[in-house]
Amino acid sequence: MENKDIILDVKNLNTSFISDQKKVDIVKSVSFQLKRGTTLAVVGESGCGKSVTMNSIMRFLGNNAQITSDKIQYNALQGEKVVEYQIGAIKKANGPEMRALRGPELSMIFQDPMSSLNPVYKVGDQVAEGLLQHTKLSKKEARQKVLELFRKLGIPDPESRIDCYPHQFSGGMKQRVVIAIAMICNPELIICDEPTTALDVTIQAQIMELLKGLQVNEGKSIILITHNMGLVAEMADEICVMYMGRVVEFGSLEDLFDRTAHPYTKALLRSVPVLGLADDQQLETIPGITPNPADLKEGCEFANRCPDCSEECRKGKIPAFEISKGHRVRCLQYSNFPEVD
């Protein structure tokens, strides 16, 4: 596939944290590609490294993080031309190169609107800030752009709401403001880290519809981190399943839901309600607990919880196998298929 069709290409991303002079590996050999104009859902149990993966790409992690990669390439489309940015090679997380990309090319929407909004500034000013930083627009012109975006995002009475403070907004409206901050510079890639978890169900549906609209109508590319399999079924073109910092399965929505291959994905799908399945779907818990990332042995990290585990699974490094085009599974049951790591 050409660079034009791939907006983000991540190869062998590793992130570790150093605490108490000990190094703990959290993200391990993560590789994936995001196709332009599509939505990739990233799923997996709490603590499996979904957010750390995305924060590594955005370079939002603090000094105790060590990030290495063979490649984190962002392909910007300028007219018919593709401009490649090697994010992995950018030295300073907050230097001018990263700042130029964050906002106009890539942006991130976080789970909790209150941690993304500053309580002492008017919401309109917080949204306009990105525009004033990245464009030569005057304050008045930026205000007009913010009003336009508020209208598009369904914020009622934008002329008066633009001068309100975050505490004057409901949870759903605050999250729209957070989305406005992420969208104001018209980025091509939007990473959403559980963007609706803090909201009630009807507002969740409205916000997700809004994001889906951006993808379908404006060709935006979206990475959606979520625990909600119903959302995944509605939103995703492809799914990346993570366990203990590794991608254990990656494929299209149909691959993952209809041809589920990895024992962990199977267990995950049995443990959460999935829209479209029978009302009497019996939910099961995944047996065992996730191992401590600081205390891992060789072999498959899911081995102790896996019903299909064999002795081989506890040895060495488990590669990923491509069981059909684009459907990759990190499990030795599929070792007769081509290795793709």
Ligand SMILES: Nc1ncnc2c1ncn2[C@@H]1O[C@H](COP(=O)(O)OP(=O)(O)OP(=O)(O)O)[C@@H](O)[C@H]1O
């Ligand atoms: N700054 C940090 N310093 C040290 N450890 C961290 C840091 N940030 C995250 N971790 C650890 O990395 C692991 C993965 O965290 P991460 O937030 O990526 O999980 P997640 O899959 O996004 O979980 P959730 O679904 O609950 O948001 C966790 O064990 C967490 O404690």
